[in-house]
Amino acid sequence: MLLLAFDTATPAVTAAVLDTGTGRVLASADQIDARRHGELLLPTIDAVLREAGVAKEALGAIAVGVGPGPYTGLRVGLATAAALGHALGIPVHGVCTLDGLARAARDAGAVSGPFVVATDARRKEVYWARYDADGVRVEGPAVDRPAEIAERLAGLPSVGAGALLYPDAFPGAVAQGPADQSAAALAAFAADALASGVALPSPSTPLYLRRPDAEVPKNYKTVLPS
Amino acid sequence: MAADEPLVLGIETSCDETGVGIVRGTTLLADAVASSVEEHGRYGGVVPEIASRAHLEAMVPTVQRALDEAGIKASDLDGIAVTAGPGLAGALLVGVSAAKAYAYALGKPLYGVNHLASHICVDQLEHGRLPEPTMALLVSGGHSSLLLTEDITSTVRSLGATIDDAAGEAFDKVARLLNLGFPGGPVIDRYAREGDPAAIAFPRGLTGAKDPAYDFSFSGLKTAVSRWVEAKRRAGEDVPVRDVSASFQEAVVDVLTRKAVRACKDEGVDHLMIGGGVAANSRLRALAQERCDRAGITLRVPRPKLCTDNGAMVAALGAEMVWRDRAPSAFDLSADSSLPVTDTHVPASHDELHRLSE
Ligand SMILES: [Zn+2]
Secondary structure: OEEEEEEOOOOEEEEEEEEOOOOEEEEEEEEEOOOOHHHHHHHHHHHHHHHHOOOHHHOOEEEEEOOOOOHHHHHHHHHHHHHHHHHHOOOEEEEOHHHHHHHHHHHOOOOOOOEEEEEEOOOOOEEEEEEOOOOOEEEEEEEEOHHHHHOOOOOOOEEOHHHHHOOOOOOOEOOOOOOOOOHHHHHHHHHHHHHHOOOOOOOOOOOOOOOOOOOOOOOOOOOOOO | OOOOOOEEEEEEOOOOEEEEEEEEOOEEEEEEEEEOHHHHHOOOOOOHHHHHHHHHHHHHHHHHHHHHHHOOOHHHOOEEEEEEEOOOHHHHHHHHHHHHHHHHHHOOOEEEEEHHHHHHHOOHHHHOOOOOOEEEEEEOOOOEEEEEEEEOOOEEEEEEEEOOOOHHHHHHHHHHHOOOOOOHHHHHHHHHOOOOOOOOOOOOOOOOOOOOOOOEOOHHHHHHHHHHHHHHHHOOOOOOHHHHHHHHHHHHHHHHHHHHHHHHHHHOOOEEEEEOHHHHOHHHHHHHHHHHHHHOOEEEOOOHHHHOOOHHHHHHHHHHHHHOOOOOEOOOOOOOOOOOOOOOEOOOOHHHHHHHOO
């Protein structure tokens, strides 16, 4: 089966086409531009399909990162995946974005043994998850201030832009590990999960992890001098 | 309905309504809307992040509902249109992303169109092709504008707009002051019907001889209503909600219709259309009709469901773009929260079109 994967939950706009039969990535493209997910994603998808020589009608499924990640960018990927899946009549599978990064870190040999993945959640927080020596997520995803989780994650190597951003809290940050998402790893993770029957998260339930900012307006302010 | 007229699906997500409409030429085939208005109610206004989350959830189901309602297959479509702006940035982006994906997957042209021009164009679904030129008064929670269009796919000129609150916003704020809930428009309209519009002389903003002829201001009016109501409350008297509603509403619609009719006369335009959510206001419709009749102007107001934000209006403008052979948008189309009203659509640059045709 031909699997199209993409993710917009980190500063990367990344897409890849994977042949699940051979496990080969036919094409992939990564651009780092946190502010232009909306503009870049569809041209990037088009580019990888062309490079792979795959007609969109030949796709068998879509895998998309469901976060956690900054919401506006995250939704670009999810809205695109939902509409593509609907129009092409193919299933859409969600993948926790941090699982894609974890897969990339292991495939690159950046980590062995248990480790942590952390991305930038802005507002001085990180999205993070902990993985065991087999690359299985054992804690998270969660969103926290780095200082608040530093102690319990002490001694573990860590990857991701969130770990690199807060060296005090993540002294084990692996500089040569992946900082942002790569769709090739996301695709590989999804393909393995589908083959082994591991449940993937629903693509219609983004991992926001925070409630929407919504201030209930203060009690009505008087305009007459009091 | 001619079978060769363009069949277009339109997606609208600029505020809190997820709208998907399907039209063939100027004929409405489907108008599916999912609203998150109730989730915003307790905040007294639209919360952007809540709206964006709701758009993402509602998008595919609403598209499917529209296709079912129209009784067509997505592959039958001649194009996909989407609101590219103006509106809430995060909310727009959900619709634009989905529209691109549908257009790409189906191999159909994509048209990123202007929300305000769509509000005008929707009238074609009710009263047939727009006369050229047409004057448009757009009034809603997000906009209050006087626009003159000569060709809705290419030429829209702004004559005036609000310098502070939008008309619908003033309704929301006064409704909150009177503890009538959100949104304020429908409930104030209801109370006003039983009140006296001449009970309280509220100010008419920007109507002095030296004021800009076509701009609006509702902030002073809102403050005047607040002062009046607070003074009553402080004196321990009951607030006559019906009279306050009627007098406030009269002040708003008096200024709106007076300026719209004046613009028509000044510009020599004999057709006025009114759109946007506030166009559903019964007193606005009645007074506009009265004043247009007196001035020999033909008034066109679509039914209320087409006046509020919806996908049919986007589809209507998209169909007109196809009909008039306007250039489609490229797949790097971006959502533009402050898209100028003069940009009726966002065509691809020449280079992009060249690349697309390869
Ligand atoms: Zn509107």
